[in-house]
Amino acid sequence: MAEAVEVSEGRGVMHLFWRVRSPEGAAEAIARFASADDQQAVTFSVLGGRADAGLMALSPDLDALDRLAKDLHGRGLDPVSSFISLTELSEYTATEDDERARLVAEGDDDVDSKLAAWNARIAGYRQNRLYPTLPDKRLIAFYPMSKTREPGANWYSLSFEERKALMLGHGRVGRKYAGRIIQLITGATGLDDWEWGVTLFADDPVAIKDIVYEMRFDPVSAEYGVFGPFWTGLLLPPDEVFSRAGA
Amino acid sequence: MAEAVEVSEGRGVMHLFWRVRSPEGAAEAIARFASADDQQAVTFSVLGGRADAGLMALSPDLDALDRLAKDLHGRGLDPVSSFISLTELSEYTATEDDERARLVAEGDDDVDSKLAAWNARIAGYRQNRLYPTLPDKRLIAFYPMSKTREPGANWYSLSFEERKALMLGHGRVGRKYAGRIIQLITGATGLDDWEWGVTLFADDPVAIKDIVYEMRFDPVSAEYGVFGPFWTGLLLPPDEVFSRAGA
Amino acid sequence: MAEAVEVSEGRGVMHLFWRVRSPEGAAEAIARFASADDQQAVTFSVLGGRADAGLMALSPDLDALDRLAKDLHGRGLDPVSSFISLTELSEYTATEDDERARLVAEGDDDVDSKLAAWNARIAGYRQNRLYPTLPDKRLIAFYPMSKTREPGANWYSLSFEERKALMLGHGRVGRKYAGRIIQLITGATGLDDWEWGVTLFADDPVAIKDIVYEMRFDPVSAEYGVFGPFWTGLLLPPDEVFSRAGA
Amino acid sequence: MAEAVEVSEGRGVMHLFWRVRSPEGAAEAIARFASADDQQAVTFSVLGGRADAGLMALSPDLDALDRLAKDLHGRGLDPVSSFISLTELSEYTATEDDERARLVAEGDDDVDSKLAAWNARIAGYRQNRLYPTLPDKRLIAFYPMSKTREPGANWYSLSFEERKALMLGHGRVGRKYAGRIIQLITGATGLDDWEWGVTLFADDPVAIKDIVYEMRFDPVSAEYGVFGPFWTGLLLPPDEVFSRAGA
Amino acid sequence: MAEAVEVSEGRGVMHLFWRVRSPEGAAEAIARFASADDQQAVTFSVLGGRADAGLMALSPDLDALDRLAKDLHGRGLDPVSSFISLTELSEYTATEDDERARLVAEGDDDVDSKLAAWNARIAGYRQNRLYPTLPDKRLIAFYPMSKTREPGANWYSLSFEERKALMLGHGRVGRKYAGRIIQLITGATGLDDWEWGVTLFADDPVAIKDIVYEMRFDPVSAEYGVFGPFWTGLLLPPDEVFSRAGA
Secondary structure (H helix, E strand, O other): OOOOOEOOOOOEEEEEEEEEOOOOOHHHHHHHHHHOOOOEEEEEEEOOOOOOEEEEEEEOEHHHHHHHHHHHHOOOEEEEEEEEEEEOOOOOOOOHHHHHHHHHHOOOOOHHHHHHHHHHHHHHHHHHHHOOOOOOOOEEEEEEEEEOEEOOEEHHHOOHHHHHHHHHHHHHHHHHOOOOOEEEEEEOOOOOOOOEEEEEEEOOHHHHHHHHHHHHOOHHHHHHEEEOOOEEEEEOOHHHHHHHOOO | OOOOOEOOOOOEEEEEEEEEOOOOOHHHHHHHHHHOOOOEEEEEEEOOOOOOEEEEEEEOEHHHHHHHHHHHHHOOEEEEEEEEEEEOOOOOOOOHHHHHHHHHHOOOOOHHHHHHHHHHHHHHHHHHHHOOOOOOOOEEEEEEEEEOEEOOEEHHHOOHHHHHHHHHHHHHHHHHOOOOEEEEEEEOOOOOOOOEEEEEEEOOHHHHHHHHHHHHOOHHHHHHEEEOOOEEEEEOOHHHHHHHOOO | OOOOOEOOOOOEEEEEEEEEOOOOOHHHHHHHHHHOOOOEEEEEEEOOOOOOEEEEEEEOEHHHHHHHHHHHHOOOEEEEEEEEEEEOOOOOOOOHHHHHHHHHHOOOOOHHHHHHHHHHHHHHHHHHHHOOOOOOOOEEEEEEEEEOEEOOEEHHHOOHHHHHHHHHHHHHHHHHOEOOEEEEEEEOOOOOOOOEEEEEEEOOHHHHHHHHHHHHOOHHHHHHEEEOOOEEEEEOOHHHHHHHOOO | OOOOOEOOOOOEEEEEEEEEOOOOOHHHHHHHHHHOOOOEEEEEEEOOOOOOEEEEEEEOEHHHHHHHHHHHHHOOEEEEEEEEEEEOOOOOOOOHHHHHHHHHHOOOOOHHHHHHHHHHHHHHHHHHHHOOOOOOOOEEEEEEEEEOEEOOEEHHHOOHHHHHHHHHHHHHHHHHOOOOOEEEEEEOOOOOOOOEEEEEEEOOHHHHHHHHHHHHOOHHHHHHEEEOOOEEEEEOOHHHHHHHOOO | OOOOOEOOOOOEEEEEEEEEOOOOOHHHHHHHHHHOOOOEEEEEEEOOOOOOEEEEEEEOEHHHHHHHHHHHHOOOEEEEEEEEEEEOOOOOOOOHHHHHHHHHHOOOOOHHHHHHHHHHHHHHHHHHHHOOOOOOOOEEEEEEEEEOEEOOEEHHHOOHHHHHHHHHHHHHHHHHOOOOOEEEEEEOOOOOOOOEEEEEEEOOHHHHHHHHHHHHOOHHHHHHEEEOOOEEEEEOOHHHHHHHOOO
16 A cells, blocks of 8 residues: 655645546545545536536645546546645745734734734634635636746746735735635645646636736736636536536 | 526626537527527637637526536537636726716817716616627627736736726727627636637628737737637527538 | 628638548539639648648638538548638738839839839739639648737837838848749738738749748848748649548 | 667666556566666656656666667557656866865865865765666656746856856755755756756655745746746556556 | 659758557658658657657658658558758858958968868768768757747847858857767758758767757857757667557
8 A cells, every 4th residue: 555645734735627538436536535534625517618527635645636636537537637736824924023013013002912813813824724624615716827037027036025015915905805705825836837826716706807807917916927727617516517527 | 406606797608619529409408508598609610620610608607608518518519619708897998077078178068968878878888798699790700818917018017097098099999890890808817818808790701800900000909919819700500500510 | 501701802711731531522522612603722732740631722702611611521631720811902012102203203204104004013913912813833831920019029019101111121022032932911810810821832842941031031020020830732633632641 | 689879978867757558567667677787767656637657767778768668658658748868967066176265265274185075075976966876755756947048038148157156056955955855957958858857856745845946036047947847746666656547 | 643843952851750550561661762862761769758750851852752751641650740841051151252261361372272172072061961861870869940030139130241150150069079960950941830950860869968058058049049849769770660669
């Protein structure tokens, strides 16, 4: 038996997109995978013609993700595309020092207790980025992205402070869609062709279009974002995804 | 049964392009789809060799669009390409304030009643963009497009006023072709690989070539337009499209 | 029966490139098409491995072109690539005023009769661009092209006068090859992925290489030309093209 | 029998990525290859859907590598991608003169014996780059890369000294990951589409992501690096790789 | 019978790359082709997975090249890629005037007889470029290339003198590898997607890597070269190439 290939922090994340031929036992294989501790999987019917069905799966063990992929492949799900990434913290989130400075600057007279609450909130936020629980929504949208490295627009030549300032504005747009959009950003540098994967969950397709469109005007995207293919799918139980695919 | 995945405003739009193998019952499936309230579909024989046949379908429900796509796929229509978008209003159309200022500047002595007529006309125009009725023409042309985001030509770094001024000139070219060309622009940011889809309907192929060529000199296209593949098709009833495809 | 989809001026042009499986009756179908009034077709064996055989067909009716394409497709000719365009006049050719000014500047004492001759010659030239007769040569070369729209080299941001001046130089190179090369430029903006198609006919492959190489130094190509795939073929009767393809 | 095609210095390196159909005897063929003197091979299960399995093989003889590739191809391993390169020394490593100058500048009073030790260490390092022993790890990551040659960022227009200075900074990042990451850079200019291949070995996927991400901020990568597809795999014995692939 | 399509000067050159299924009689067909006057062919086993086997064939007659290609295609060799070009002289080689000036500048007192010897040598060189004899080596490397036409690096906007000066430096690097590398440059502008094809013959793979790497620092390549896919193969007799491919 193969041993686990463990991710030292966070989760391994696998997005798969298939043509569906004859998914004998595929729904059961996905259910088995998702029943293990610390493992999750959602399936979706891919809109448009580039693929029939898709999967997003999380595990602390890359070997478990690979065995699932190969098992499904052997059951008549032909790979069309995929993305391999890891959950990760953002390096640009505010620090405790940032927050204390902000509170002091506001003349807050209860800095310490507010800071304690902030720390608890941030700890929950970080836990959720590294060990997320996939939400129950009707729609999933996924796209990979990188930052530009060209003369005149080179993200990787900016200082940390410049990048952090740019990312804060980006975060503000994201927070406007709280409740309508749940977003998970995972890191793929060195593991897949793009540097990050962005997965959005929503019930209303207009919300997906609106948030990505609005973010495009933010300098982080306008000047430094390069986007890969966009996949949109209807989240449905595996058996419905596969039967709908005509198999 | 799957529940509807509703578009909160406007319509979901699905363009599909296929190789045709053996379209058993495909024409009937399309007719059934198009018979539902608020749903429309037109089919076309694709010119050239990239695909045999194509479909443009509208629905308030993405789930209904997906079920149609998967049903046709299972009936011997193999997907070659596709585009998923939503109808949307233009953010750059003149406002009531713009129009009042224009009338006042012209020294018009009947601003109020003219403004009322203008409002009615605009309301119809907006209704038509969000809830269009596909016209009865001989030709369809479709292409996806995005706006550039490169050093020296970054649409998303322009101010709203700059973009609005540029779009007004663009609209003037469009209006020259009123009657010869019917144009529908739908939004796809976050949903598909390009930011917009442009669908043109016409009877004369020269009109399609002329409008797209003339618009290319407009700064909006000349400097900021990036265009994807261009598809041209002959609009025909589904059974003729499929029988012509040799199936 | 489908009705004609007529081109209001000029001819519809279809380039097709195929893998050949079992072209049952394909040569006859092409002959039937070419026997109709105002319709022409030439076939060629494609050099290299990207396709086996190709067709260039002209008709005033896009529907007739589409029926031919689908008919051949159903006869074991699998599409590899294609190009859809329309014959068109150049917008940059000299006007009667240009020619009169030129004659006057040369001190010509017989401007009127020379202008009449010029007008007749130009009328023939225009007729030939819109309604060409495909020549009888041994070789065909085809490539699609567009003009650049990038910061620093944007054809569509130049004035008409600048573009006309640049095109005149381009024409001079073309005329040096009169007799050795017959060239047909057709327009595809809005209809296919590139803005123009260039079709060259010659007997000597060196002439094709020389004219395209020499033109590349002309600023129109050097700075503003973007070129798609180049296809070269041996013009042969349909039955020889198909039997050579091993079918 | 074909004679050897020998690499005059270093080793020939072949990366292969396959779809696996029915690998009859493939594991045995790989074992036979790897049992020969100076030959090595490792196999891996490819993460994601772009390929099922992969191989990295080294030999002093390109003919032996080619016979292995063709033998495996004939055994039901269908090629998806590949990379051909040679091991090579870096031209930018410090010279004895560099090291002596450094020691003298530090005021070292035992330059000669330290230089002798340095020479021994460098000799081992060079031997290892030209004649590496593939390590025993759980993960392999491979990506090809080139250096930019564009206006404003042209690596090949820099002087040797400028390039050497840039590469030294790059090396410093690499050394931070000593123990967690083993890296092998091989040269492919003139042999394959990219100029170099980078192969990383690790046990923790986070280490792969971290080193490639951190290096991206180094000017060598930020300004001059162009990266091809990234492949990640789980290193496993051939029989396990092939049985997992469902064959 | 088809008549010859003759190249008025030089030879037609066809590079073909195949997947090999069942090459019944392919080796014999190649031998027959190569037995004709003025025709040559070499075959090779392609390194890596992009193709199984390749051919480089020369003929004064494009029709003969096409008949060979189609014949082999019908014998179970499926085309993967190809390149069509013509042998040609370099336009940048030194003229007799250049050489006389050089000799005079050197104060040579025997200019006339040295010029005669130079003329004889150059005549042989030119004959060899137009009508080459393919050498007997172990390795072949092929890549297509073009010159850049972008703002800031436009080869075709340079004067002839600037281009000639740049090419002379390029030639000096080439001469350093005399004996280790035999190079043939053929022209493809207007005939194939790239402007030139470069074919290298060598016994040592390190020599191929070294010459292409060293040339990349030459401004002609560093600033103006755009390179297509690189193919490397082991030169072997046709029957060995095909049997090795597992067919």
